[in-house]
Each structure stands twice: as C-alpha cells, then as structure tokens.
Amino acid sequence: MPNICLTFSTSHPAEKIHQALTRLEGLKAWWTHDVHGHSGEGQILTFTFSNNGSFDMQVIRNNGNQVCWKCIRGPEDWLGTHIEFNIQETPAHNQLMFRHTGWAEENPFFHHCSTKWATFLLSLRDYVETGQGRPFPNDVKIEAIGM
Amino acid sequence: MPNICLTFSTSHPAEKIHQALTRLEGLKAWWTHDVHGHSGEGQILTFTFSNNGSFDMQVIRNNGNQVCWKCIRGPEDWLGTHIEFNIQETPAHNQLMFRHTGWAEENPFFHHCSTKWATFLLSLRDYVETGQGRPFPNDVKIEAIGM
Numbered sequence: 001m002p003n004i005c006l007t008f009s010t011s012h013p014a015e016k017i018h019q020a021l022t023r024l025e026g027l028k029a030w031w032t033h034d035v036h037g038h039s040g041e042g043q044i045l046t047f048t049f050s051n052n053g054s055f056d057m058q059v060i061r062n063n064g065n066q067v068c069w070k071c072i073r074g075p076e077d078w079l080g081t082h083i084e085f086n087i088q089e090t091p092a093h094n095q096l097m098f099r100h101t102g103w104a105e106e107n108p109f110f111h112h113c114s115t116k117w118a119t120f121l122l123s124l125r126d127y128v129e130t131g132q133g134r135p136f137p138n139d140v141k142i143e144a145i146g147m
Numbered sequence: 148m149p150n151i152c153l154t155f156s157t158s159h160p161a162e163k164i165h166q167a168l169t170r171l172e173g174l175k176a177w178w179t180h181d182v183h184g185h186s187g188e189g190q191i192l193t194f195t196f197s198n199n200g201s202f203d204m205q206v207i208r209n210n211g212n213q214v215c216w217k218c219i220r221g222p223e224d225w226l227g228t229h230i231e232f233n234i235q236e237t238p239a240h241n242q243l244m245f246r247h248t249g250w251a252e253e254n255p256f257f258h259h260c261s262t263k264w265a266t267f268l269l270s271l272r273d274y275v276e277t278g279q280g281r282p283f284p285n286d287v288k289i290e291a292i293g294m
Contacts, residue, residue, distance in 0.1 A: 003149070006265075007258035009291040093291035097258060111154035111244060118153075118265030122289065142269065144156040144240035 004100040004114045008125045014065065014087045014094040016128045021067045021085050030124040030133035045069065049136050052147065057083065065089065077109050096121070115142050151247040151261045155272045161212065161234045161241040163275045168214045168232050177271040177280035192216065196283050199294065204230065212236065224256050243268070262289050 010017070020026035022039040027047070034048040041062050048054040055078065057069035065087040071078040081102040088095040098121055103110050119140040127133030134140055141147060157164070167173035169186040174194070181195040188209050195201040203220035212234040218225040228249040235242040245268055250257050266287040274280030281287055288294060 002152070003253060004261075005149070005253050005258045006262045007255065008262065008289045011291045095255075097255070099253075106150060106152050106246075108154065108242075108244070111152045114151075114261070115153045115155065115265050115268065118262050119269075121262065122266075122287070125289070140269070142155045142272070144158045 001101070002103045002106045002110060004098075004103070004110070004117055006098040006114075006118055006121050007096060008121055009093045009095040010125055010129055011093050012128050014089050017085075017087050017094060017096055017124070018064065018067070020124055020128055022062055026127070028135060029131075030127040030135050031120055032136040034136075044072070052136075075109070077103065077107070077113075096124075112143070112147075116147075148248070149250045149253045149257060151245075151250070151257070151264055153245040153261075153265055153268050154243060155268055156240045156242040157272055157276055158240050159275050161236050164232075164234050164241060164243055164271070165211065165214070167271055167275055169209055173274070175282060176278075177274040177282050178267055179283040179286075181283075191219070199283075222256070224250065224254070224260075243271075259290070259294075263294075 020030060024035050027035045032047050032049050035045065037043060037045040039045060039059055039062055041059050043059050045057045045059060046054060053075060055071055056073035058072050060070050061068035067085040069083045071081050081100060084099045084101065086097040088097060100117060119142065123133040123135060167177060171182050174182045179194050179196050182192065184190060184192040186192060186206055186209055188206050190206050192204045192206060193201060200222060202218055202225065204216035205219050207217050208215040214232040216230045218228050228247060231246045231248065233244040235244060247264060266289065270280040270282060
C-alpha cells in the first residue's frame, strides 16, 4: 500500500517536538487552530479545518519519541490509515521521521495530502525552532482554490 | 516500489509550467542555479548542487503536457528512477502531478527527497506565478546540517 514518507531535522530539543505532537496548544500551533480531545494512548484527538473537514484520530502510541494516530473518522481515503511520528535523537540533531501509511492507492488526493503534509511538517519545524508555525487557516496553500 | 507523489495547482498558464520544466532558464529558476544540457527527448540534462552532488537526467518524454526524465547518473538510490511531470489542464486551473518513481525502499533518503521535492515544487509554483522561485543554493532547507 502506498505511504507518505517525510522528514526534517533540527538542533532544537526532541522534547519540544514531542510537546508539539501531544499538547493541544502545540498541535494548534502547526496543524490546525481547532483541536480538541486528549492525547493519551487510546484517547481521541479531533482536528477540524472549518468547512474543509474534520478528523478523529485515535492515539495508538504516545511513548516519548513515538507518536502514532489511527484515523477513525474523516475522508474515506484516510479511514484506517496510520499517522506516525518518530523522533530519532542523535548528538548533533533530532530527526523527525513521518509516515502516513495504509493508503489504498496513489490517487490525486494522495498527491495532495503528501504535499500538504510536507508544508505542515515545515510548519511544525518552524514552531519548534521559532515558536511560530503556519497552522490552518494560515497554512501554505498548494491549490488554486485555496486549499 | 515506493513512489514520491506530489502536486500543486495554479490559475497561471500551463505553458508557463511547461517552459519552467524544459528551458534551462526555467529549470535554473526553481531547482538549482546550475543546469546544463538539452531538454529534447533522448537528450541529457545535468543538474548540479555544488558539493552536494550532480545528476544526469535523460529526457524520456517532452511532449507538451508531459515531461519525464530518467536518472542515469547520480546517487545510487536515484539511478534508474523516473521523474514525471504531468500538467492537467482544466477550465479553472492547471494541475501539476509529480511522481518520482521506482525507489527500491522507503529509506531515510526517500523521506528526505520526498520533503525536498515538495519544497522545490512550491518553488516551481512560485516561479510560475511570480517569476521568483527558490532554487539551490537559496532553497528551503529541511535538515539541521543545511540541506
């Protein structure tokens, strides 16, 4: 099955990345301003993008350097897919490995989401490094219709 | 085999995208400032990123809305892979579908290149829309070591 695979590295602390993935104020600072729920394992996080849709993510793993969500409500292409964040610490820097796995096919929405995830990961990186990300609705648009 | 799949759309003319993919001055404006060669089918384009490497791409297709290159010299992971640009014209906008196909595995370099391609496609989009891209060495860096 096709997977979206992305990465960035930063000299900033791994703990800051982890907080940005597990605290509501962190998630609101780089993905979408509208986040509700709880980030403990087994709990549900809800991400809303105004009229563009809403996702429920069940937290499958939250154990420090590994965070994994399973989409249990959202667009059909996302249902059952997993979103994995793996922070790899080295003496020189911290590498975030990102995977959105389990897509059924490499359709146009796969292309769209792959590109959008890249912009959101750089939003996450910027938030970790500067305190300022670009979450929805101030996200980097990649489509002529403003998505 | 894993593939990198990305996209953007723009209300600007498809011809501008095509020129940015086939003219040396276009390629220099969004991917790397150092481009040599010829973009006709069967010919070779050479892209150089200072000390970070150099690629030879054989032009497999250049027929208007489809441009395809095959990597015939470069990093081992890229050898034999194909890079495809497909411009889909609609009345409302033009969609660029991008694929870098034929990777052997989803290794860290696959993650790196997927993210870098996203930044370069947005550089291409910005060049098409504003005349100003972000080619190497002024490209968006995604790694702590400045790549």
